[in-house]
Amino acid sequence: MWQGRVKISVNEEVAPGYFRMVLNAPQVAEDAEAGQFIHIRVNDEYDPLLRRPLSIHRIISRRLKVKSLKLPDIEVLYEVVGKGTKILAGKRPGEDLDILGPLGNGFKLGCVSGTVILIAGGMGVAPLLALAEEIRREEKVKDTYVIIGARTKALVLCEDAFRDLAAKEVQVATDDGSRGYKGLATDLLQELFSTLNLKLSTTVYACGPEGMLREVAALTVAKGVPCRMSLENRMGCGVGACLGCVVRVKSLQSGVESYKRVCKDGPVFEAGEIIWE
Amino acid sequence: MKSEPNISVDIAGIKMRCPVMVASGTFGYGEEYADLLDLSRLGALVAKGITLNPRQGNPPPRIVETPAGMLNAIGWENVGLQVFLEEKLPFLKRFNTPLIVNVCGKKEEEYVQIAERLDDREGVAGLELNISCPNVRSGGLSFGREAGATQKLVAGVRRVTKLPLIVKLSPNVTDIVSIGRAAQDAGADGLSLINTLVGIAVDIKTKRPKLTNITGGLSGPAIKPVALRSVWEVAGKVDLPIIGMGGIMTGEDAVEFLLAGATAVAVGTANFVNPHAALDVAEGIREYLEENKIQDVNSLREYGKKW
Missing domain, CATH: 2.40.30.10 (Translation factors)
Incomplete structure (x- = not known):
């Protein structure tokens, strides 16, 4: 620091x-x-x-x-x-x-392998591009899929950058259909899930507006696919002292509910531990 | 050869190398900032308020930025006394800086029990009784709003501790001097002025308050004039050393408080903006003394008495 x-x-x-x-x-x-x-x-x-x-x-x-x-x-x-x-x-x-x-705590790839899916909504591309660079160095990752959602064509960010990082496939969804699929990025995730063998190692990383993250969490938890997501919140100190930026979580191990600091314990959390208000 | 001005102060028997401490709730238990500044250079460190048992705090959003300030409604989220003693105190003891523990409670017994267990604890230099938190439904401010309740609580805690006892007062009262006097009569050794001012921010899109708690405590430069007025009023009428706080961002801000009658100051919200703020403020005080050829920081508080 x-x-x-x-x-x-x-x-x-x-x-x-x-x-x-x-x-x-x-x-x-x-x-x-x-x-x-x-x-x-x-x-x-x-x-x-x-x-x-x-x-x-x-x-x-x-x-x-x-x-x-x-x-x-x-x-x-x-x-x-x-x-x-x-x-x-x-x-x-x-x-x-x-x-x-x-x-904060980053995505922490750990021993990721097999298929990786990155799903970004709007500004959510920001941390996921850095993650894509790290994933490229992971030899055990076979295929990387990228899904980008945006309001309209002009606001689709980093599409080429993700392609350059050797993503197997980059799909785009726009609210108005001006580029790629007309609809939500999470529709594309659902579709992608139906084409993949989710029994093989698959990991999802997500960042974007709350509505999208909530849906990604629901989809991945339902399918039992590990998913880590980066949250956003207004912050005070940024170092974990003021307790201003907390999010409600339920421990995956103990089931105990508590608040965690987005700035210090996050901003990346397990999708399944977040309690959506 | 030019002699260095004295910037050390004594607050209720707590000897501080400089008159600047970090305010409760803005510095955690020190760990979060230890990488960014040398905690051994602070005048004192006031730990995040502790209650007898752990508390989860209020539902988010808990903070909102306002013009030259911020509102918070954290709601006393803390690890509780036991974890504080086992996990936080050992770390804080490593630094040669007086540790003041901010004590919170819903009932008088809670304050008393915490004070009892901290009384002869190595590494604890003093207690700060929080009777001014606006963000909890019971306890806190309910003790600090009225002189009788303040006197009873402080007297109760006084009976069980020999530690320097500082009482943190709220500006959200009709007559802050009467509360300060009550604390003095009950045996307090010092006063912290001021806690946050109760406020509201509204989201006009949702037509709802921005904080889930509706109200929050306002801090930051926006409250500095109110804090200065409180310090000056109390300093003139109550014979206890005062730790002045409220919107201090720079050495100049701190000097204003010292001139108004404070013996020391605390830096709070500024820590979020500039993690180095407390040390910068101390350096700013020293520079002011040098530039104005003042030998001792303790002479500044005499000025306010003549206003």
Whole structure:
């Protein structure tokens, strides 16, 4: 965990209202895992007061001019939704940003093998692309399927990037049918389930809006398919101290209900342990 | 050669290397921040409030950001006294920083039992009685809203502990001075001012409050003027050392509290924004003293008396 000021090298709009930002932050990138996040202070003013959590989208290598040294950079993806992200969108390359990270527990691939399905809704592609990079290095993973859901064609993010990562198949669903299947990403998951032999090792990773995650959890629990999902929540400290970002869970082992901190115990949880309000 | 100003203070017998502590509930049990700053450099650490038994807290959403502040309604989620003693205290004892334990309860007996069990516990420098939490239905603020109830509770705890006893007061009262006096009469050694201000934020899309608890406690820079007023009022009328808190983000903010009559300050919400805030604030105080050629931080609190 590191906190300090880092330089912004890229901040560009990649789709209407969606930006990608690259931060020269090797101190954070070196330890970062897919599913972790950084906590960003958008400026030095008191309004907005709190930091903004953003998933680590990619860890990219930056070649230095001197010698042939390479340093890892952090890339984040964000949607302009409020005061904080609006300020972020106005930042120029060369400006500094105060960041804290890497924070939270990532996807933790462990001994994943066989078939892997990534399902993302909207901004949910952010941590899943980092995960796809990690999965590519897993020799025991045979096939990777990617399902991306978005409101409309212009907001389908990272489709090519997932293809480049050697996904076996990338499917797209849009609410208005302007690209790919017209309907929900979870419809495509259900269909994919019907074509696969789920008795063989299959794992689902998900990130997206709550409605989608709830449905993914229902589908995977019903089929007995292991599924890990990254949750989003408003946060205070980001390090587990304030207990502001909790989610209700039921322990898969003991059945005991409690609150867990999205920032510290998560943001990645087992689909089956989350109690949806 | 220029001499370094003195920034050490004594609050009710608790000797602090600098006048800055971290406020209860904003710093967990220290573990969460230990990677980010040297806990041995803090003036004191006030642990997250503990109750006799573990508590799960309020259903989320529990926090919401507001202009220059935030509302929280955590609802005393904590591990309970036993786990605190077994798992949290050993870690906190490793640092050469006074530990003040924030004590919460629904009933007087609960405060008394916790105080009894902490009384001669190694590593505990003092107690902070939380009679000002606005986010629980019973206990907390119900003891701190009225002088008689405050006096009875503090006296009850005083009987069972020799530890320095600090009482944390709420600004959500008609007359904060009368509550401070009641605490003093019952044997308190110091006062923490202030806990959060009760507030509401509304989501106009859902037409519902943003917090499940409806109300929450407002903290952050937005409450600083109210906190300063409370400190100044009480400092002039109650003869107890005061730990001032409420929206302190910088050394300058802290100096305002010290001038208003506080002996020490606590940094709360600022920890979320800047994990290094408490140490930055302490450094800011030291710089202010140097720039203004003031030899001792303890001389600042005399100024407020003349206002």
